[in-house]
Amino acid sequence: MPVIAALLAGALLATLGLQLLLTLAFAVVVRRRLRRLPGLAQPAPAAEVVLCLRGADPSLADALMALAGQTYPGPWRLLVVVDSRQDPAWPMAQQTIARLEAAGQAGWQAARLTPLAARPAQGSLKSASLRQAFGELDAATELVALVDADAVVAPGWLAALAAGCGPDGVGAVSGNRWYAPEQGSGPGLVRAIWNGGALVLMTLLGIPWGGSLAVRRQLIEPSGWRELLATSLCEDTALSAPLARCGWRYQFRPELIALDRDDGIALRPLRRWISRQLLTARLHHSAWPLVALHGLGSALLVLVALLSLLAALLVGRLAEAGLLLAALIGYELGCVALLLLIEAVAARALQPLGGRLPPPNLAHAWRLLRWLPLTQWVYGLATLRAALARRVEWRGVHYRVRGRGVEWLEG
Incomplete structure (x- = not known):
């Protein structure tokens, strides 16, 4: 004993x-990358932000307003793929976009709302929505940015993504999330504590986060990423390997960490949520x-x-x-x-x-x-x-x- x-x-x-x-x-890693913040290329690349929706998240209107307020100096478009026209997210997104455009508050050149054409036999709905979106990108798009419906991004978010993809050899960049639960509930703190450790591992192991991610449009097809999405549960975790195979690399950008103050989660769904995050690593990452x-x-x-x-x-x-x-x-x-x-x-x-x-x-x-x-x-x-x-x-x-x-x- x-x-x-x-x-x-x-x-x-x-x-x-x-x-x-x-x-x-x-x-x-974070200190070095913050000391060498990349500058945005001039002229800024034409960008397209892809937002996939299923269900009307409480923060959806705020997320769309935040996208409309981007200070991006180049041309950019918004492409929203909704699970179906009957999904509650459809009228909410449609009305919010129309209101922003009517008020002259939309920073995008154009916004398009489209339903998912078909439910996949393989792969997740999110992956199917992205595969469809990649086939419908505007001809001028050079940079594709992904964002989650619960992400209320800062005005300089898209510019920071584009700047991160600027250096030679970098094909994709992403940030991550930081939870700071507003009321400090027990489940909220459990999520925040777990996510703090996950942030360290994801950074050091090169695991991207799709909630705030950008990739060069020229790499989506040649890297095999779009093909991989046909059977994938998620879009982000598997991205590093296809990029590496075609000679490009993914890089975590700490300035793109998104602050999330949400406190509205119970312990049981939190356990399932953490398990699903870990399952994506099991399915799609060598680490x-x-x-x-x-x-x-x-x-x-x-x-x-x-x-x-x-x-x-x-x-x-x-x-x-x-x-x-x-x-x-x-x-x-x-x-x-x-x-x-x-x-x-x-x-x-x-x-x-x-x-x-x-x-x-x-x-x-x-x-x-x-x-x-x-x-x-x-x-x-x-x-x-x-x-x-x-x-x-x-x-x-x-x-x-x-x-x-x-x-x-x-x-």
Whole structure:
């Protein structure tokens, strides 16, 4: 028992040390890229923003207003693909676009609303919508930007995407999300804590985020990305490999991190949401084994250490119990410190486009500490669920997982 306690304590400290190295590497990447912000080419490339909709998100009108307010210096168009004309998103998007254009508040040259032509037998609705959109792009479009319906982007968002794609060899860029739940609810903090760790891994492993992504139009077909979407669950995770095969690279741009203050999520749908995010890595990215090891390994280590602590208390081995308790407390406090460091890095990255985070304080650190153990448990279970998943539900549609892709079941 003393040997086991010492090994577990050492494993906790070693795991914390590894997480520290990953966090420091993330901080270095962000600092270097913020110091070398690319300039926008002149003249700015003709751009087209693609927005895929299923269901009327509460933030849809705000998202469209934010797109209309872009300060992009070049010509750009908006292409909205809706699941169907009967979808509640159709009249909302149609009315909002018409109102913005009538008021002279729309920065786009033209906006087009089109329904998804056919439901796919394979691949997700989102992927099918994008494949259709890529076939309907304006002839002059040089840069294609993707955005989510729940993303209320800053006025300089499209210009920052275009600038990021400007350097030689860069074929696509994306930002990521940072959750700062407005009311600080428990599930909201669990999502924020998980996403902080995910931001580090996605940056270091080169996993794109489709909620704020741009790709050179000339690469969509030659890279095989559009063909890959025919069976894919999501559009973003699989992008890096096709780009690399045709000699281009994806790059994360920290100034494109999007601030999300949404607090309206419950724990059960949050577990499913995290599991689906992880499933996309399993299906579409070569780094899935590392992601799975991170999620399952850290959760299992904490669980085994906690069970060993209880066992030591039950048999009266107070020295071993004290060692494990000290190691667990040190590990959790260390994780909170790393989260605060990640948050400081994210706060700096938000500044170029006008985003702001409140300064950290002891109350915030205490809230993170309170909800961290639950986050670790949810992360471990979500990783296990993603590893074993044979079905997945996304926006009311059920898909069967088949090899590296998905096929339609019902919905």
